Amino acid sequence: MPAESKKIAAPGVFGKGRELTHLIRDESAKDSAEEKKRPWSIRKVDTQTIGKNRHKWSGHKVIVHLDMDAFFAAIEQQHCPQLKGQPVIIGGLPGYRGVVSTCSYEARVFGIKSAMPTAEAFRRCPVGIFLETSGSKYTYISIDVLNILREFSPILEPFSIDEAFVDITGIWERYGTPASMVKEMQMMIESRTGLTASAGIAHNKILAKMASGMDKPNGLTLVEPGTVGAFLENLPVETVWGIGPATQNALSQLGILTIGQLAMYDVYALRKIFGVHGAALHEIAHGRGDSTVTPYYHQPHEKSIGHETTLPNDTDSIDVIRANLRVLSERVGRRMRKSGYETKRIKLKFRYSDFSTFSRERTLTDYVRSDLAIFQQAVKLLDDNLQKARAIRLVGITVSHLREFKGVAQVEIFEELCEKKNSCICDVMDKIKDIYGDKSITYLSSSFRYK
Amino acid sequence: MKFNISKEKFYSLIQKVLDIAPVRSTMPGLSNIVIEVHKDKIKMKATDLEISITSESEAETTGHGQLSVPGRILAELVRELPAGQVMVAMVDNRLELKSERGVFKLAGVPVDSLPRIPEFDFANEVTVPGGTICRMIKKCVFAVSKEEARPALNGVLWRGVDKVLTMVATNGHILAKMSCGGTGIKKLEKDIIVSPKVLEHFVKLYGDLEKDIGLLFSADSLVFHFEGTVLATRLIDPPYPNFEQVIPKENDKKAMFDRDDFYSLLRRVAIVSNNITHQVKLGFSPNSLSVSAANFDVGAEGHDELGVEYNGTDLEIGYNSNYIMEIVKQVDTPRVLLEFTNATSAAVVKAESYEENEDYLFLIMPLRLVD
Numbered sequence: 001m002p003a004e005s006k007k008i009a010a011p012g013v014f015g016k017g018r019e020l021t022h023l024i025r026d027e028s029a030k031d032s033a034e035e036k037k038r039p040w041s042i043r044k045v046d047t048q049t050i051g052k053n054r055h056k057w058s059g060h061k062v063i064v065h066l067d068m069d070a071f072f073a074a075i076e077q078q079h080c081p082q083l084k085g086q087p088v089i090i091g092g093l094p095g096y097r098g099v100v101s102t103c104s105y106e107a108r109v110f111g112i113k114s115a116m117p118t119a120e121a122f123r124r125c126p127v128g129i130f131l132e133t134s135g136s137k138y139t140y141i142s143i144d145v146l147n148i149l150r151e152f153s154p155i156l157e158p159f160s161i162d163e164a165f166v167d168i169t170g171i172w173e174r175y176g177t178p179a180s181m182v183k184e185m186q187m188m189i190e191s192r193t194g195l196t197a198s199a200g201i202a203h204n205k206i207l208a209k210m211a212s213g214m215d216k217p218n219g220l221t222l223v224e225p226g227t228v229g230a231f232l233e234n235l236p237v238e239t240v241w242g243i244g245p246a247t248q249n250a251l252s253q254l255g256i257l258t259i260g261q262l263a264m265y266d267v268y269a270l271r272k273i274f275g276v277h278g279a280a281l282h283e284i285a286h287g288r289g290d291s292t293v294t295p296y297y298h299q300p301h302e303k304s305i306g307h308e309t310t311l312p313n314d315t316d317s318i319d320v321i322r323a324n325l326r327v328l329s330e331r332v333g334r335r336m337r338k339s340g341y342e343t344k345r346i347k348l349k350f351r352y353s354d355f356s357t358f359s360r361e362r363t364l365t366d367y368v369r370s371d372l373a374i375f376q377q378a379v380k381l382l383d384d385n386l387q388k389a390r391a392i393r394l395v396g397i398t399v400s401h402l403r404e405f406k407g408v409a410q411v412e413i414f415e416e417l418c419e420k421k422n423s424c425i426c427d428v429m430d431k432i433k434d435i436y437g438d439k440s441i442t443y444l445s446s447s448f449r450y451k
Numbered sequence: 452m453k454f455n456i457s458k459e460k461f462y463s464l465i466q467k468v469l470d471i472a473p474v475r476s477t478m479p480g481l482s483n484i485v486i487e488v489h490k491d492k493i494k495m496k497a498t499d500l501e502i503s504i505t506s507e508s509e510a511e512t513t514g515h516g517q518l519s520v521p522g523r524i525l526a527e528l529v530r531e532l533p534a535g536q537v538m539v540a541m542v543d544n545r546l547e548l549k550s551e552r553g554v555f556k557l558a559g560v561p562v563d564s565l566p567r568i569p570e571f572d573f574a575n576e577v578t579v580p581g582g583t584i585c586r587m588i589k590k591c592v593f594a595v596s597k598e599e600a601r602p603a604l605n606g607v608l609w610r611g612v613d614k615v616l617t618m619v620a621t622n623g624h625i626l627a628k629m630s631c632g633g634t635g636i637k638k639l640e641k642d643i644i645v646s647p648k649v650l651e652h653f654v655k656l657y658g659d660l661e662k663d664i665g666l667l668f669s670a671d672s673l674v675f676h677f678e679g680t681v682l683a684t685r686l687i688d689p690p691y692p693n694f695e696q697v698i699p700k701e702n703d704k705k706a707m708f709d710r711d712d713f714y715s716l717l718r719r720v721a722i723v724s725n726n727i728t729h730q731v732k733l734g735f736s737p738n739s740l741s742v743s744a745a746n747f748d749v750g751a752e753g754h755d756e757l758g759v760e761y762n763g764t765d766l767e768i769g770y771n772s773n774y775i776m777e778i779v780k781q782v783d784t785p786r787v788l789l790e791f792t793n794a795t796s797a798a799v800v801k802a803e804s805y806e807e808n809e810d811y812l813f814l815i816m817p818l819r820l821v822d
Binding site: 376377 | 597598599600621623624625626692693697728730769771795796797814816817818819
């Protein structure tokens, strides 16, 4: 699971909240032969509860959040059957720097979590199988899963590579209950891809997302209308999507540990302390939130495109940092051109070894679209702002102020300074990469990045 | 240390140096100006670390010393003082200003904690007619690039070869070039690139004095020396692109038209041009020029015509209206000559005639017509 969803996963939150949520589970399945082969159970719809719940959802939106279980690790296990049942850790390789992106449930037994440094993961589980991420494979399967979901509802919002929201308002009636429909989705995903997903059902996105994290893997959690208060009351605040360690710490200083306590807190006080975010927190604590699932075909245009990288070692070598910026600008440039944009604003982010992080940006007078133009601006921002003799841990480049590229109209005087020429080079490189893959061609200067 | 000075003289002295001190700065005290008193003279100094200025004026002084004070507050204060003499004293790092009845105090900063403003030896300075230098700067400086990605284009190039001084500025889309003989500069050791901020400041201070000025060229700086003022700047690092190579020598089509009529026509048509590309279309046909533009975003379009001397074939060329207007404004003669070949290569704008010893031209690149 990617690190960003970590905030809402609530390990150990199985108190009152769980009892009150409607967990659908077929206890009899535990004894089946199939069950014994699997390290976790498949829960099936309890047919007795179906009729009872039906009326509860009438007049409410029904939003489903689906979250693939240990997505990257499960794919690797699927890809290479020998890995099944093994603690598989996806992210960096031990001995190199990096963090755990996902790990299989077998590895979680050792206390490994997403976003944990690989070195720490290796210390906890030396017998683990460490693998590097292979993005294109995951994207391919992610698209497969989305296609399956699309068969159920066209109102589908991909949220990240392994998560999606689906609006099944009205549609669920064909299946009897929302739960039985979602169960069907989960079974379809499992039968076609061999992967499992956990789901949450609620009347808005934020509750659905919190619910899907309640019972992993392959679980289904319902937050029915009318039980929202009870569902949220005893959950720790960090379960809320958007509350990170800093906010959690600030809240705990106010004596707010659970969402119930947060809901009771004065909204004006929260507003004063956390600004706009405070009011939003209060809304969430009351289970109110956005229920608009924006279908993938209505997604707004990208506002910015960015990439960042943690360097293999902290370094103050300008050559190494530059080479990394070269690679990043190439990636950003390629994505930007693929989406058909050109940019006018370039942002450089850098993090020193002490984790202090800075970002500086610059607006250009003209739109640019070549890797070189992005790189030059990033280097300039680096030269202007970097404190010498301080080691850098992470660099990132983001372009914003995007506009659709319609061809260069202004003819330039100097060919050698011409953005058009650089832009043509990029177009040719893009074509080569389209055919032979992203690693088929790059700039020689980017090879210095491991020095 | 004390001095007496008339309010007007004091204010104009502050005005001379104030623009150089940055409005905001991360370095404390950089936006201050330094006041130095020494033997019947007061000197004001300011720097932004690239450019420095020292300007002096005579005054009745007692004692000597120097202090740096917040420039903008001092300027506002002196501006609002009543006309007449101002008595200025430095007491315990404070500047005290006394007018007829009022007393104002400003906290200063000891000068030694500030960046040093360089002193120059003028033994090797070249004397040149200030008016000519001013005229050359004005002709070129508008074309300087504002894009920081190409530092060399952020300045005006000075080249001195065979007793001719040439200034060039370009932003990659337009280029301005002016050469003058008889400036007294025989040869520059190397091309230099000078920031437009210092050039514009020089033009402003010089006004229309029509006096000679001193120029001091050194390896990394250029110094203007005139009327008790020393204005110095660090040079911008080369390389400057090869501009001579891009000026077309054989543009076969030539059109001559009235400068003012063309300018006012362009202003009209530009209003309905696209507000991102500013594109205007120039349609040349024998003895007639039609200029048209359209902004489909707001549903505006228009065209207008002008009589021209033109004998070539029919041709349509697109230009950025802002560029072409700025260039036409720079031509001194009532009629303008435009030389071009086709719709995708550089056109050259020239005056109908030139004064002795001088020569200037502007180059403009077209906008590709995409419709």
